[in-house]
Amino acid sequence: MSSEICPDNLLVIITRHFLTIPATGRKVHYRRCGSGPLLLMVHQSPRSSAEYSDLMQRWGEHFTCLAPDTPGFGQSDPLPETNGHEPEIDEFADALAEFAAALGVSRCAAYGFHSGGIILVTALKRHPELFSCLAVGGYAIWSEAEIALFGERYLPEWHPAPYGEHLTWLWNRMLEQSWFFPWFDLRDEARLSVAHADVTRVNQAVMEMLDAGNAYRVGYGAVLRAPRDIPPVDGDVPPCLITAYDGDPLQAHIDRLGDMPEGWRAEKVSTPADHQAASLSFLKEHAGEALCPDLAEDANEGWLALDRGLIHWRGQRGGRLVLHPPAAEMGEPQAGEIAIDLPGHGLSDGFDDMRSAVLATADALVSGSIDWSSLPPGDPAELYPDLTPDRYGTHLVKAWSAARAEALFEPWYAADKDHAIPLDPAAIGLAAIARRARARLRAGKSAARWHAILAEQTP
Known part of the structure; x- marks a missing residue:
């Protein structure tokens, strides 16, 4: 709880909170770190806000970093079905705006990586008044052939099995997703240059999948099905920087973005550190000076x-x-x-x-x-x-x-x-x-x- 932490510790301690949305009763879990202008950070699927822990502590020197678990991931409740249909990307974007309103946030800077960026760009198009600027790591523009390749194979049903055999699949699925993209495409052409077998990283991703369960297909699926359009050239929207580093499978998508609104730009960079440095510089330039308000919590x-x-x-x-x-x-x-x-x-x-x-x-x-x-x-x-x-x-x-x-x-x-x-x-x-x-x-x-x-x- 932020009220129980000395200000001197805010740059080194990440606090955690729950907030129940008054209108719906949906519970949202979020992490907070740092001081200064508010920076909303949206994680990729099927992860949780935990993936930003190190980044929040570094960027906390400049911002009050606020990272919610998106609906159905981490410790946040999922979105309900409407008329028998699973929620789509618009509902996830609106849920983000709903969360900000319940917190008491009226305007902020934002950062998202991969599917987190998809949610943010969608939210920006639907709620432009909420954002002062965006920084995005990799923005997917899938071709029809790529969408056909993904199909249902990318998001298989995942349920517990009596003798734990589902866990063998899960471990190797999360292990090999850095080896091939998509993870099931075992061809040399699909190999990634960022392959690793880092047990700590793999285990973190596995534990997050255990939290989400089969519901991971809803949030992840909404992102994969999302329309791949950015705001029109003449759109009145806040500035945005999109970057992707060498080895990121979405780096090639930089060339697919086409014409962008004024204040938007996209760049290829060499390393993850370059991506983060460019994003931080852009956010500091455009975030403004408004301080983070007192934030609500349960x-x-x-x-x-x-x-x-x-x-x-x-x-x-x-x-x-x-x-x-x-x-x-x-x-x-x-x-x-x-x-x-x-x-x-x-x-x-x-x-x-x-x-x-x-x-x-x-x-x-x-x-x-x-x-x-x-x-x-x-x-x-x-x-x-x-x-x-x-x-x-x-x-x-x-x-x-x-x-x-x-x-x-x-x-x-x-x-x-x-x-x-x-x-x-x-x-x-x-x-x-x-x-x-x-x-x-x-x-x-x-x-x-x-x-x-x-x-x-x-x-």
Whole structure:
């Protein structure tokens, strides 16, 4: 919460917030960092605002960087269907304007990469008064042949499978998207010069896909189907810079843009750093000097800023603090309760001293007691397998296997008749397994550390 962070820390700490749109009840999650004029940052699909974390901290010297999760991605609610039809690009653009209005923003600069740029250009055409300028990284102008090539293959249905086989597909899909474009086109002509096997980057993209689920097809599909037209030459629109670097598959599309409005220009640059430098310079030149207004946020859910990170909480301030077991999800708080994601779990940051972080959270948010939760039975060395991401994505399958067995045995690793538990159809359902697996993946090594703290806490 921005009100709980000292101004000196605003350039180095990214705060996180929820805002419920009053007219629709749709919840939007956004990140904030920095000070100065407001810069709205729209991420690409199927990612989340987390992809801008490093950039926000650098650009926070010049702007108040504000990055929402677009509908259906990250922690933001999806847009509803209308008359049985999935939302299209106009609805995503209008949702962005609706979010800005609910925040209290009337005009701002904006930046978007790839599909984020498509959403922004569409929003600019529909709501030109909202923007002082745009900077866009790569703007797609697909040919009919390219659209035909993509077809439905680019956005296949993606659902949990009983034994976690969907996770094998997901890992390799996200791994190889930097190798070929489109990702399924295994031809030398489709190879990318920016290929990598960076486990951290791949895992981040995988975790974001786990958040979106099959709903990724809605937001991503709306972008792919969007009309590829920029404002007319005589359009009365704010200035815009479009750049694309060597290795970006959209760099060739710079030549397809055609004539542009006054104040618009497009350039090819050499590196991602050149793209970011050119974008920042353009934004600083055209953003104006208006400072960011006080921004709205929900009162019943958010993040508490401590010295070393953020703790995600939900519920009613002042009551009893309820803690969930290690490697599990936050429970739903009842009246008079507040629940948190344990440090290193869920949407909370990791802390070296987890117990102190919980106690500091209790001091800040509650006036009642702490429900520490019960100590899970079993050997912690078995309960919490190593889920460190690896080159082959095997950590995903480990998490799924453990989450599935949790519905069958207690402790889950003791697969014999003496440890079998009654079957609960809800617990063995694929959605429930998927939630438990994601909770384990998010917790990682923090789960075993919290188990040790509980063991010390238990008489």
